[in-house]
Structure formats: C-alpha cells, structure tokens
Amino acid sequence: MNRKIFSALILLVLVLLTYFFVFEYYASSELEGKAKLESDSIPAELLQPDPTILYGMVVDSFQVQEHAVKRNQSISDILLAYNVSHQTIFQLANVAKNVFDVRKIAPNKKYTVIYQDVDSLPSATALVYEPNPEEYVVFNLKDSINVYVEKRPVEIKEKAISGTIQSSLYEEILKNGGTPELVDLVADMYGWQIDFTKIYPGDQFKVLFTERNIDGKSVGVEEILGAELIHYNNPFLSVAFDQGDGVDYFDEEGKSLRKAFLRYPVKFTRISSRYTAKRFHPVQKRYKAHLGTDYAAPTGTPIYAAGDGVITKALYEKYNGRNVKIRHNATYSTQYLHMNRIAKGISPGSKVKQGQLIGYVGSTGLASGPHLCYRFWKNGRQVDAMKVDLPPSEPIKEDYLSTFNRYKSYIRSKLDQIPYPESEDEVLMAGMQ
Ligand SMILES: [Zn+2]
Structure with a gap:
C-alpha cells in the first residue's frame, strides 16, 4: 500500500474519532445542562420518583378507588367486593372493636379502597373510611390486621359576615358566603328576642364567628363570638361569654339572650x-x-x-x-x-x-x-305554660361583670370594623356615575 494513502487514512480516522468524541462530549454536557435548567419545571416524579402518599400510606404500586357508602351497605359488603375473605373480615371486626364500631358505617360517607389486582381480581390491602371531614379510620388488611383512627389537623379561623336582609335571614346569610349551619346558630341565638318569620326587609346583621378549616376548606362553624342585628331599627347586640358553666350569649347590659325555659319542649305538629x-x-x-x-x-x-x-x-x-x-x-x-x-x-x-x-x-x-x-x-x-311570662336565664354574675364589659368592648370594636356589603342599588348607582 502506498504510504501516503495510508497516512492520509490514519489522519482521517483520527479526525473523525476526535470529531465524534468532542461532539458527544458537548452534546451530553448540553443535555445535562438542559436537564439541570429544567429540573424546576419538570414534575419531580419524572426525574426522581417521589412516593405517592395517601392517608399516610405509600400507594404507588397499588390501585385506589373512592366510593360513597350505599344504603344498608356493611363493611362486609364493601370488602367482599374486593375479595377479602370472610375470615379476615371477622378478624378485622374483632380488632376494630375498641377503635371504631364497624356497624356505625353510614350511608353517603366516603370510603377509599387501596388494592392490587391478583390474577386479574382486585384484592384489597387497606380500607379507609371517613366518618366526618375531620378524621378517617384505616383498616389495614395485609400483614398484620390493624385498625386506627387518624385526626386531620384543624385550623380555627376567625370570619365575619354581614348583610342587609331582602327577603329572609337564611337567603341573606347564604348569599354572603355563610352556611345553613350558621343560619341555625344565629336563629337559635336570637330566637327569644326575634321572630325570624317576621323579619323585615332592611333589617341588618353582622356576625363574628370562628370556622373549622381542614386543608384550607371550611368544615363547619366552631362558635359565634358576637353579633349585631338591627331589627326595625333596634340594635340587638350578642356577646358570647363563659362565666364558668359554658358559653352563653349576653346583651348590652349583660342579660342572657336566652330565657330560662324553652317555649316548646318538643317539635309538634x-x-x-x-x-x-x-x-x-x-x-x-x-x-x-x-x-x-x-x-x-x-x-x-x-x-x-x-x-x-x-x-x-x-x-x-x-x-x-x-x-x-x-x-x-x-x-x-x-x-x-x-x-x-x-x-x-x-x-x-x-x-x-x-x-x-x-x-x-x-x-x-x-x-x-x-x-x-x-x-x-x-x-x-x-x-299555663303558654301564658306564663318566662324569666330570662342567669345574667352576668357580679364577679364577671368587669371582665364581661371589657370583652364586650373588644367584640363591639371588632363588629364595628365589619362593613356592610354594598347593596345592589348602590353598586348600580356607582356604575352609572
Ligand atoms: Zn294533657
């Protein structure tokens, strides 16, 4: 072979090799750089899989199904559908005895089944039942059968609501973001002073209350702290106060809003x-x-x-x-x-x-x-219970009066800070100007 041609070929091979190594190097480092840059936007589980945790359990290699309990459905009905043996169900009911009574499973409540397909049949690993939004019951079916109740952290948040009644207190509270539960509490609180069937358009209310929150969502009213209702131009202040025997509601002068007796001891026809x-x-x-x-x-x-x-x-x-x-x-x-x-x-x-x-x-x-x-x-x-003038409940006791008066001022100043929502007429007028 001609030496010149041989040398040229060697050179060509070297050049090509160098080209490939360099190209590969840059290409790969470029990719790495890209990956580094994008690691913030690429979902973390694609780069480095994070385990999926549900009710404190790693459920990656499982299937998850959510349902609502049907009428007359028992825990056995639920578990048999996921091929849990009668023996396991029996054991489970026994283990659960001191933690949660399985007969208390109620219709429309949420439950979640965590399962795997075994021979193309679902086989439950765990059942989670939610009796209320604040807690859930875990029934572990594999390895050692165990049952426990877990409470979700509840955050108490202060809230305020106000409005001018157009047709009913119920509608007005709901329209301004309140719940039927809040309506009931307000109606009960003022039930002795005001007949809510005779509420009149133009009556105004402000309610200061605390709400129970789970994962930022309200799960109910904790308590009403104070309220003011303007009924036929008369203000009715209500302040929640505990003088040692539970919270009661008191007016401006420290008199109980409640009478000592219910008007009717039964819901009658x-x-x-x-x-x-x-x-x-x-x-x-x-x-x-x-x-x-x-x-x-x-x-x-x-x-x-x-x-x-x-x-x-x-x-x-x-x-x-x-x-x-x-x-x-x-x-x-x-x-x-x-x-x-x-x-x-x-x-x-x-x-x-x-x-x-x-x-x-x-x-x-x-x-x-x-x-x-x-x-x-x-x-x-x-x-005659229908005619007797019912006495009011115990007023604020002497010993608590100065504490109550200070607390009342505090609640009043908070109520004063709650604005009334602009009425639709005002909004309309503002728009026309
Ligand atoms: Zn009788």
Missing part, C-alpha cells in the same frame, strides 16, 4: 289541647280540668328539657304513663307526660341542661293518641 280549668276529657268522657298543654307529635319525637335543672321523677304511672319531672329552681318545675320512652341517663337526681333530650313522645297512660302533655309549675301551682 299541632297543639291538641290547651291549658284549661275545665274540658271534656276524650278518654274519661267527662268534664275535667286540663292543667297542661298537649302537643300532638308522632311517637318517638324527641322531648327536650325546657330548662336547666334536676330530675325529680322519671317513672311509669297509671294515668301519666311514662313521665319525667324537672325541678329548675325553688320557683319552677316542669313535667312531661305519656312518653313512649324515657331517655338514657334520665333518673331522679340527674342534672339536665336546657334542650337536653329527656324522652320520646308516646301515648302511655291515659292518652287517646301520641302527644306530649307539658305541665308547668310555679311556686307549687300549675300554670
């Missing part, structure tokens, strides 16, 4: 018989005094203690049927007749709070149909 000195008794078929108010309601309707007090009677009697009597103080007692059932824990000597469940409507004793016969005693004599 109609008043079937009023208090009267003389009436024709439907069962005894003769004229007789009726020293109570009869509220007709279906059997099983809850009956609530009209006020705080101590149970003095809880028994069955021939004419009164199952009945409960409460001594509220030296002056007042109330009695509840013809109950189908007396509530758990209601027996002579036990203390009750206003609104506490004491029993259920029935027709035991001398009664022609299911109703509550409500009797009101004042100074040992029976009076």
